Amino acid sequence: MHTATLSRSVRLFRAFRHEQTDRDTFYRVLAADSAEQVAASTPLRDRVLLDVGGGPGYFSDAFEARGATYVGVDPDVGELSARGEPGRNMVRANGTRLPVRTGSVDVCYSSNVLEHVSAPHAMLAEMVRVTKPGGTVFVSFTPWWSPWGGHETSPWHYLGGHYAARRYTGRHGHEPKNRYGSSLFSFSVGAALRWAAACEDATLVRAFPRYHPWWANWVVRVPALREVVSWNAVLVLRKDGDA
Template identity: 65%
Template sequence: MSAAQDGVGARAARRRFATLGRSVALFRAFLVEQTDPDHFYGLLADDSVRQVSGYTPLAGRTVLDVGGGPGYFASAFRAAGARYVGLDPDVGDFSAAGDSVAGMLRGSGTALPVRTASVDVAFSSNVLEHVSEPTRMLDEMVRVTRPGGLLFVSYTPWLSPWGGHETAPWHWLGGDRARRRYERRTGRPPKNRYRETLFPISISHTLRWTRGNDAVEVLDAVPRYHPWWGRWVIRVPGLREVVAWNFLLVLRRTSAPPPGGAEKTELTGGRVAM
C-alpha cells in the first residue's frame, strides 16, 4: 500500500470513529462531569486513546501527558501498549483516580522536566486554557517530542459556551463578572478562577502559533468532539470560537531538536530521560 493510500485509509477510519452517536455520548457524560467525574473522564480517556491511535500506533511508544491531573488517562494508554508518563504540578492529584504515582512527574507545563526529543507522543487534554502562557507550553511540548513524533493538544476556547467552565455561560459578559455571580449563588469561589486558574484562549491565537513554528506540521485542526461532518467550522474565523466546543490540534514534529539540553534524572528540578 502506498503512503497516499495509507493516508486515505487513516482519514476514513477517523471519520468512522467521529460519529454523531459518539458526540452525543460525550455530551451526555460532560453534563455530569462535576457530579460524576469518574464516568466522564473514564469515557474521555478511552475516547482519547482511540482518537490518538487514528494518527499513530501507540504500542511501545512513550506518551507524555502534560497536565495529567488525577490520572484517568494512565490505564487507557497503558492498555493500548504505550509507556505512559503523566505530568502535573501536584503529583498527589493522580491518586484521585486510584492510580499510583509511580511513573508520574511533578512539574510545570511551561518548563517540562523532560529531556529534549525524548517522547513519541506529547499529549494534553483540556489543560491549555488553564495556563497563563499557552504558547510557551506548546513550545515545550514541541521541544520534548522526537522528530516524526506526534503532538495532540486540545482545549476549550474562551468563547465556547463552556469557555467559562462552571461559570459558563456568564463568562460571555466578562470573566470577573461571571466569577462574582458564581460566588453570590454558591457562597464559594469557582474552582476555575478567571485569570488565576482559567485564562481566555482562542483558536485563532493557537493557529497563528502553528504558522510561525517551522518545527511542526499540522495534521489536523478539528472540533474535537464533533462528528466528522462538522469539521468545517474550524475554517470559519469567529464562528469556530463559539461552536467548536473543544478544539483539537494534531501536529507532527518535523525538524531535528537543537543540540544540548540537560539530562538530569531527578523527579523535580531537572529533566528526565524518557
C-alpha cells in the same frame, strides 16, 4: 480506527454533563475515546507518551491498554491525588517547564489544559521541544468563547470572566475551582492556529473540533464561528526532522 459519528458525539456530551458530579465516569469515557482518537493519528504501541496535565491519571489505563508507555505530569498536588495516591507514572511538574529531555517522547498529549495556563504558547513550545523528530503533538483545549469556556461559571463568562466568577461565588458561597485570571484564561482557536502556522519546529497536520462528528470538522476553518461552535479544539502537529 476512531469513528467520529453523531452517536459518539451524543454519548460524549451526555457524559460531559456529569463532569462536576461524577468525575470518574466522565473521565473514563473521555480517556477511552481520547486514546482511540490519538491512535487514529499515530501508532501508540511501544511508543512513549507524555500527558501534560494528566491530573490523577485517568488517561493512563486507556493509553497503556493500547500499548503505550504512559508518563503524566501535573503541577497541582490536589489534581495528582484526586483519586487517592498519585499514580506510579505521574510526576509533579509545570507544563511550561517540562523536566523532560529534548526529543525524547514519541507522542506529547494534552487534554483541556491550555486554557488553564497563563502562557499557553510556552506550553505548546515545550510540548514540541520534548517530542522526537517525526513524533506527534496532540493537544486539545476549550476556547474561551465556547459554551463551556468559563467552565463551571458558564455561560456567564460571555459577560466577562471576573463577572462570572463573582456571580458564581455569590450563588454558591465559595469561589469557583477555575478562577478567571489565575487558573482559567482566555485562549482562542485563532490564536492556537496562528501559533501553529508560525512554529518553526513542527507542522500542523490537522485541526478539528474534538467532540463533533467528522462532517463538522469544517467549522475550525471559519473565523469567529469556530470560537463558539468548536466547543473543544484539537491541534495535531508532526515534529519536523527525520524519525
